[in-house]
Amino acid sequence: MVGELEFERPITELKKKIAELKSFMDEKGIDLTDEITSLEERLSALQNDTYENMSAWDRVQVARHPERPTTLDYISYLFKDFIELHGDRLYGEDEAIVGGIGMFHDQPVTVIGQQRGRDTKENIRRNFGMPHPEGYRKALRLMKQAEKFSRPVICLMDTKGAFPGKSAEERGQSEAIARNLVEMAGLHVPIICIVIGEGASGGALGIGVGNHVHMLENSWYSVISPEGAASILWKDSTKAKLAAESMKITAPDLKELGIIDEMIPEVKGGAHHDPEEQAKRIEAVIQSSLEELMNLSEEELVEQRYEKYKNMGEFTFVNDSIAVK
């Protein structure tokens, strides 16, 4: 069993017990089939119960699972003839964001996504999936190229945040993200964004302004990481669990708030249990999004994005008599 998480511990233990009984039966030649069957039934009930009642914090753990499929994993399942393209043409190459062109079924597309490392060495190379300004500028270059050749853009979001460092500030991290928001607003081709893991703040949004925005069931998307929220709101980063529960950061929460279009269900226990099956579920959602958006004209695409974001937010009015001043 790979990287079991804390909330899954009872499941692991029960599985272990079943395995022990089986080997005992084989060794000693005693028939324990009834016991095993009953335990397996219990296991299945326990799994259903655990995975259907995941807390926000449980989902955060799944989203951060070291074996959770990354952008490049999904690209290999979803896009044929994918060619990765590098560099922002201004400063350098940022491996925390990958991008390129490929075929989605019969449709040429541009794909962009934040890329975590799958081991320590790769994580260092990819800066743990935390982009610098050149990553966002590479993404923008590829989006503009997609616009020129009328290709839809598919963005896979998975980042702990844009890199908070000296070099990033010097090269204009704020401007790089801000520019992307404005340019994505006006792009003349469909943009489909999918949060596949962690969606932390402006760092995620920097490739996240789309016609459709979807989320995998166990991903999270928030104005700040649970740890960051805890340290700002309660001056205590160990309250991350509490922050995760109260800040409405899970796919079901964001679906209810009307921030995302679709919640893409995950395979039982999380995407890492069956990346290929998970890719199929993502494929179906991209397919239906594309079908819908390919019918819109350039103007309608921009208009649809305008209306989508214009409607986000909650506010009210007080009447003059009780307003201050």
Next chain:
Amino acid sequence: MLKDFFAKKKKYATIPTEKMKHDVPEGLMTKCPECKHIMYTKELKKNLLVCQSCHYHYPMSSFERIGSLVDEGSFTEYDRNMISENPLEFPGYLEKLESDRMKTKINEAVVTGDATINENPVVIAVMDSRFRMGSMGSVVGEKITRAIEQAIEKELPFIIFTASGGARMQEGILSLMQMAKTSVALKRHSDRGLLFISVMTHPTTGGVSASFASVGDYNFAEPKALIGFAGRRVIEQTIREDLPEDFQTAEFLLKHGQLDKVIPRHEMKETLTNVLKIHSGRRA
């Protein structure tokens, strides 16, 4: 028993709370936090809240700022009565808003409207760092977006003075989405060939820095304003290296090509007037 009584009394000695400190009325004299120079408060206000000795720029309230820029009697405010709700049912949030409304006498962290600056008509938005650190929640995003829409409708330049710690935590993802919302509006404004001037004042950080503040046709800033994406402490913890003294100041950004110009407060109205004149000249 007598001893107990005294002990108890000691324990309850009054410590001035944060709120009380803010409520201290402004005195006759004011001491500059930078150079400790002592000035008449009246003189300081006449000097646009700039220290006469070291030119430290005090934070300005939205209406002080508007008063220092626009032609007298020309300002018409938009959406003055729009207030925040508590979408995530965050404990204590509504009380904090109410206390800031009382303290600042404004309903939210931005004031928007139209006015003329030396007879040049503009739509203007001015953030106020006294209200929840100028943080952007739904109301700030909506008011700015509506102001930009007014600018589009009236074909006017849009000027924003930013002062914000970033996105407002208590509204969670809705705050983040205000970055996208203001951006779609700015894009439409820009596509109509209209002028957008961003003036960053102390402080402009986080989600505000990473959205409208950084994408003006002209990006200006006040001297020494703190401007940046991530907080200094976060960066120090992340990279464990010493940061230069002027890190994330307006001057630092200018040096690194992120700003068009640093403009002292006394020259602000004149410089904006010049830019507006040059832009209106083209259309005539």
